[in-house]
Amino acid sequence: MAEVTQLIHQYLRHNKKFPLVFCPGCGIGIVLGSLVRSVHALGIPKDDMAVVAGIGCSGRIAAYVDFNTVHATHGRALTLSTGIKMASPHLRVLTVMGDGDALSIGGNHLIHAARRNIGVTALVVNNFIYGMTGGQCSPTTPFGSYTHTSPQGQMEKSFDVVEMARAAGANGVYRGTVFHAKALDGLLQRAMSRPGFNLVEVLTPCFTQYGRGNKFRSPVEMFQWLKDHVVPREVYDKLDDKAGKIPMGIFVENDEPGLEQRHAAMRQALADKGGAGS
Ligand SMILES: Cc1ncc(C[n+]2csc(CCOP(=O)(O)OP(=O)(O)O)c2C)c(N)n1
Numbered sequence: 001m002a003e004v005t006q007l008i009h010q011y012l013r014h015n016k017k018f019p020l021v022f023c024p025g026c027g028i029g030i031v032l033g034s035l036v037r038s039v040h041a042l043g044i045p046k047d048d049m050a051v052v053a054g055i056g057c058s059g060r061i062a063a064y065v066d067f068n069t070v071h072a073t074h075g076r077a078l079t080l081s082t083g084i085k086m087a088s089p090h091l092r093v094l095t096v097m098g099d100g101d102a103l104s105i106g107g108n109h110l111i112h113a114a115r116r117n118i119g120v121t122a123l124v125v126n127n128f129i130y131g132m133t134g135g136q137c138s139p140t141t142p143f144g145s146y147t148h149t150s151p152q153g154q155m156e157k158s159f160d161v162v163e164m165a166r167a168a169g170a171n172g173v174y175r176g177t178v179f180h181a182k183a184l185d186g187l188l189q190r191a192m193s194r195p196g197f198n199l200v201e202v203l204t205p206c207f208t209q210y211g212r213g214n215k216f217r218s219p220v221e222m223f224q225w226l227k228d229h230v231v232p233r234e235v236y237d238k239l240d241d242k243a244g245k246i247p248m249g250i251f252v253e254n255d256e257p258g259l260e261q262r263h264a265a266m267r268q269a270l271a272d273k274g275g276a277g278s
């Protein structure tokens with residue numbers, strides 16, 4: 001407990017009001033805790049952290065952490081992050097986005113950030129719905145689920161965030177959940193320690209907008225659902241019947257240099273030739 005209090009005082013903004021702004025039972029507070037624990041475990045000085053968040057419930061994370069922060073516009077967090085990393089490559093840039101933010105309005109930026117391999121950690125907080133705006137369906141709303149914009153059940157198929165990031169060329173791709181908080185810390189630390197574009201999808205309950213409409217009786221049942229349905233990738237791969245199960249863990253780990261590293265090398269090469277690189 002003493003350690004938790006110490007982390008709160010060390011990493012959260014002193015002028016913020018508690019409890020957190022999130023609904024009771026929301027998982028985003030656990031994501032915030034994982035972020036703070038990860039920065040602490042990696043020993044990253046606060047001034048070296050840049051947290052860029054989009055708009056949405058998950059975007060409120062940026063308001064709590066005492067780092068360099070930007071609360072960007074909806075869908076554009078990765079464009080800002082790209083600029084920050086190119087201009088200040090020494091910064092550890094962590095981009096927090098909801099599933100609507102990352103895959104709907106910002107979907108184009110996501111695939112190009114992965115293709116470019118910009119040295120950013122993207123944290124996609126997937127609650128399967130547009131939380132902040134009242135429960136509209138998002139690109140990750142499961143087929144058949146009920147939302148305010150799919151009252152007869154979602155008729156569109158959902159994106160698999162991990163497979164999309166993999167296909168777009170991300171250097172690292174990870175999936176965790178807020179139920180498996182300790183494992184999430186490990187995945188986030190791993191993603192933040194590596195070069196290039198690393199994406200961590202974290203599955204989290206939104207009882208207020210998603211759970212109520214989909215036969216969950218409480219946030220606890222949604223956490224129980226994560227426990228029952230999400231399994232380590234090594235276990236998942238050996239299952240004969242994979243129906244209804246979701247794998248978590250490490251999916252991709254490559255060591256390609258990030259775009260900003262390639263850019264620095266190009267500038268150095270030009271400078272060595274007496275050109276305009278320096
Ligand atoms: C350009 C723009 N379009 C739409 C909105 C309205 N808006 C705010 S948050 C949001 C969706 C949030 O859903 P998600 O990104 O999944 O985040 P969550 O709230 O679930 O964490 C939308 C559509 C906006 N703020 N800006």
Ligand code: SF4
Binds near residue numbers: 023025058127
């Ligand atoms: S609406 Fe959903 S995602 Fe937003 S704070 Fe409430 S429970 Fe969390």
